[in-house]
Amino acid sequence: MTLQVGVVGAGIGGLTQALALHAAGIEASIFECSPRIDAEGAAAELSPNASRILRALHLLDAAQALSFEPVAQHFRDARSSYIIGFIPLGASQSARYGAPHLQILRGDLQQLLYDAAVAREIPITFGAQCIDFTQRDDSVDAHFADSSTRRFDVLIGADGNQSRIRELLNGPCVAHLTGYVGWRGLVASNRLRSDRMPPALTTWLAPRQHLTHCHVRDGQTISFTAVLRDDSWREQAWSRAGDPQRLRDAFAGWHADVQQLLTAVDVCSTWAVTDPAVSHTWSAGHVALIGDACHTLPPSLNQGAAAAIEDAWVLARLLDDGSDAPLHALAEYQHYRQPRARRMQQQARDNLAMLHASSRWARFKRNASLGIGSRLLPELITQQRDWIYSYDAIRGFA
Numbered sequence: 558m559t560l561q562v563g564v565v566g567a568g569i570g571g572l573t574q575a576l577a578l579h580a581a582g583i584e585a586s587i588f589e590c591s592p593r594i595d596a597e598g599a600a601a602e603l604s605p606n607a608s609r610i611l612r613a614l615h616l617l618d619a620a621q622a623l624s625f626e627p628v629a630q631h632f633r634d635a636r637s638s639y640i641i642g643f644i645p646l647g648a649s650q651s652a653r654y655g656a657p658h659l660q661i662l663r664g665d666l667q668q669l670l671y672d673a674a675v676a677r678e679i680p681i682t683f684g685a686q687c688i689d690f691t692q693r694d695d696s697v698d699a700h701f702a703d704s705s706t707r708r709f710d711v712l713i714g715a716d717g718n719q720s721r722i723r724e725l726l727n728g729p730c731v732a733h734l735t736g737y738v739g740w741r742g743l744v745a746s747n748r749l750r751s752d753r754m755p756p757a758l759t760t761w762l763a764p765r766q767h768l769t770h771c772h773v774r775d776g777q778t779i780s781f782t783a784v785l786r787d788d789s790w791r792e793q794a795w796s797r798a799g800d801p802q803r804l805r806d807a808f809a810g811w812h813a814d815v816q817q818l819l820t821a822v823d824v825c826s827t828w829a830v831t832d833p834a835v836s837h838t839w840s841a842g843h844v845a846l847i848g849d850a851c852h853t854l855p856p857s858l859n860q861g862a863a864a865a866i867e868d869a870w871v872l873a874r875l876l877d878d879g880s881d882a883p884l885h886a887l888a889e890y891q892h893y894r895q896p897r898a899r900r901m902q903q904q905a906r907d908n909l910a911m912l913h914a915s916s917r918w919a920r921f922k923r924n925a926s927l928g929i930g931s932r933l934l935p936e937l938i939t940q941q942r943d944w945i946y947s948y949d950a951i952r953g954f955a
Contacts, residue, residue: 559582559584560883561586561708561710561711562578562583562586562710563707563712564578564586564713565588565699565712565714565716566587566716567591568715568717568848568849569663569667569848569862570850570869571587571848571869572671573614573869573870574713574715574869575679576616576670576674576677576679576869577610577614577870577873577874579674579677580873581873581876581877582877583876583877585679586679586680586681587674587680587682588682588685588687588699588701589683589685590684590686591683592684594667594668595664598664598741599743599780600662600663600771600773600780601661601662601663601859601861601863602659602660602859603620603624603657603658603660603661603862603863604658604859604946605651605655605657605947606656606946607866607867608656608657608658608659609655610866610867610870612656613870613951616670616673619673620669621657623661623665623666623669623775624660624665624773625771625775626651626657626658626660627646627758628646628647629644629645629646629757630643630646630760631755631760632760633759633761633812634761634763635766635812635815641924642938643931644942645935645939646758653939654947660758660772660773662743662773662774662778686701686702687699687702687716687722688701690722692841692842693843695710696709696710697711697712697843710843710883711845711883712844713844713845713846713847714844714845714850714851715846715847715848715865715869717849718831720846720851722850723836723846723850723851726836726838726841730833730836731833732832733833734831735830735855736787737830738785738787738827738828738829738830739782739827739829739856740782740804740826741780741825741827742799742801742824742826743778743779744781744818744821744822745777745778748821749818750817753814754770754779754814754818756776757771761811761812761815762912763811765786765913766784766785766807766808767785768782768784768808769781769782769783770782770818779818782856783804783808784830784912795828796827796828797826797827798827801822801823804822804825804827805819830855832853832855832906833853835851835898836851836852838891839894840888842884843883843884843887845890847865847869848868848869849861849865851868851898852864852901854901854905855905856905856909857908858905860901860905864898867894867954868894870951871893871950872890872894875890893954894954900944901945
C-alpha cells in the first residue's frame with residue numbers, strides 16, 4: 558500500500574520534501590498556515606551538496622536560469638578592500654564536485670519549487686495551521702486550527718524555526734540570543750558600478766562585523782547580509798523591517814565599494830540572530846522534522862537551505878526503501894542526519910567567531926590562515942569544505 562504523508566509547511570524544505578516523495582512514488586500533501594506562498598528573502602547558497610539533489614528532481618536547469626554562479630569567494634578588509642584570502646568556485650568547483658555552486662534568492666527558489674509541485678499535481682492547502690497531532694499504532698492524526706483532522710502514515714514538520722511540530726516533539730524551544738544583529742536586502746545591479754561589484758561571493762571583514770554580498774538572478778540583482786555584534790539587543794528575539802539609514806550608520810567608514818552598495822538600499826529587514834540547539838528528537842513514532850524545524854544555522858555557513866534539501870531527499874529515500882516499516886525509516890533518518898546537522902551548526906558558530914575576530918592577534922591568525930592557504934596551499938583550503946560539498950545524498954548518506 559502506498560504511504561500517505563502529510564507535510565506541514567511550504568517553505569524550501571517542505572516543498573522539496575513533497576517533490577522528493579513524489580519522485581519516489583509516495584503520495585504527499587502539503588499544509589501551509591499562510592494564505593499564499595510568500596516568496597521573498599535574501600540569497601540562499603545552492604552548493605553542490607544541494608544542487609545535485611535539484612538535478613535529481615529535474616529542477617537544476619530552472620534553478621540555474623534564476624541564479625548566479627560566482628567565480629570565487631573573496632574575503633576583503635572592510636577598510637582597505639585588500640583581498641585577505643579567496644576560495645575558487647565556478648568551473649573549478651563544479652569539476653571537483655560534479656555539480657555547480659549557485660547563489661539564488663530564497664524567494665525565487667521557493668517559487669520554483671512551488672511551481673514544480675503544482676505542475677506535478679501535489680496537493681497544497683493554504684491557510685491550514687497544524688496545531689496538534691495524535692499518534693496511533695499504525696498512523697498519526699494531524700489536527701488543524703479549523704477543527705479538521707487528517708490521518709497519515711507519516712507526518713513531517715517542515716514548519717521553520719518557530720515549528721509547532723518541533724514543540725510538540727521536544728517541548729518549548731528556547732532561542733539563545735547571540736548578541737548579533739543582522740540585516741538583509743536587495744539592490745538592483747544597474748544602480749551600482751559594475752567594476753566595484755566583481756562576479757564573486759564577497760565577504761568584508763572588520764572587528765565584530767561582517768557583510769557578505771553576491772549576485773543573483775543572472776547578475777541582475779545584488780543580495781547582501783550584514784551582521785554585527787550589538788549586546789544591547791539581547792532582551793528578546795525579533796525580526797522586522799529595517800531602517801536603511803541605521804544600516805548605513807552601522808557600517809560607516811567602510812570601503813567605498815560597500816558604501817555605494819548601502820547607499821542604494823531602499824528597503825531592508827533586520828533580525829536578532831539566535832542560535833538554538835539542534836533538536837534532540839527529530840522523529841518519534843510516525844512524526845519527523847526537517848530543515849529549520851530541527852536545526853537552525855547561524856548566518857555564517859550559508860547552508861540553511863542546502864541542509865533542508867538534504868534532509869528532504871534522505872527522508873524520502875528512506876521512506877521509499879522502508880515503505881512497509883515507516884517507523885524504522887524515520888529512526889534511521891535521525892541516525893543519519895542529526896550528526897551532520899550538529900557538525901554544520903558547530904562550523905557555523907566557529908565561522909561567526911572567525912569572521913568577527915576582534916583582537917589583533919585573532920585577526921592576524923585568521924588573515925594569515927586565509928592568505929597563506931589561498932595563495933600557497935589552495936588545495937588544503939579547498940579540502941576544508943569537502944565534507945560539506947562532496948556529500949552526495951543521491952549515492953548514499955551513511
